Amino acid sequence: MIEATCHCGAVRLSIVEPPARVTSCNCSVCRRIGALWAYYRPEQVRIAPSDRATIAYVRGDGLIEFHHCSTCGCLTHYEGVDKARSERIGVNARMMEPEALAGVRVRRFDGASSWTEAGEEDVPWSCRTVTGVASGG
Numbered sequence: 110m111i112e113a114t115c116h117c118g119a120v121r122l123s124i125v126e127p128p129a130r131v132t133s134c135n136c137s138v139c140r141r142i143g144a145l146w147a148y149y150r151p152e153q154v155r156i157a158p159s160d161r162a163t164i165a166y167v168r169g170d171g172l173i174e175f176h177h178c179s180t181c182g183c184l185t186h187y188e189g190v191d192k193a194r195s196e197r198i199g200v201n202a203r204m205m206e207p208e209a210l211a212g213v214r215v216r217r218f219d220g221a222s223s224w225t226e227a228g229e230e231d232v233p234w235s236c237r238t239v240t241g242v243a244s245g246g
């Protein structure tokens with residue numbers, strides 16, 4: 110079990126396990142947010158204390174809501190607008206401690222045009238600590 114939290118701690122996500130890989134997408138939303146997405150099934154993530162700590166932004170197609178903390182502004186996760194049919198939650202791995210991302214590879218996803226993978230890269234420097242660099246390859 111790991112935790113992802115916004116900076117002020119008002120939004121806490123308890124997650125079954127660290128991500129094996131995270132995704133960096135260049136679509137019109139993600140390139141602005143700068144999130145690293147770790148994908149989970151909804152039952153693998155517990156959001157506490159409640160959704161009321163976040164403000165949701167629904168993008169144009171109306172399918173996905175991006176949640177950010179109403180206090181500190183950190184973008185913590187996205188989920189489907191239709192919760193009953195949603196099969197995936199995207200947790201912003203930047204809300205995880207650097208230790209959870211040590212050695213994790215970043216999958217580039219071309220959400221802007223081809224909607225395909227575009228290679229891999231290391232976790233950005235800004236997600237690491239000295240420990241993370243040492244074990245992150």
Ligand SMILES: [Zn+2]
Nearest residue numbers: 115117178181
């Ligand atoms: Zn916050």
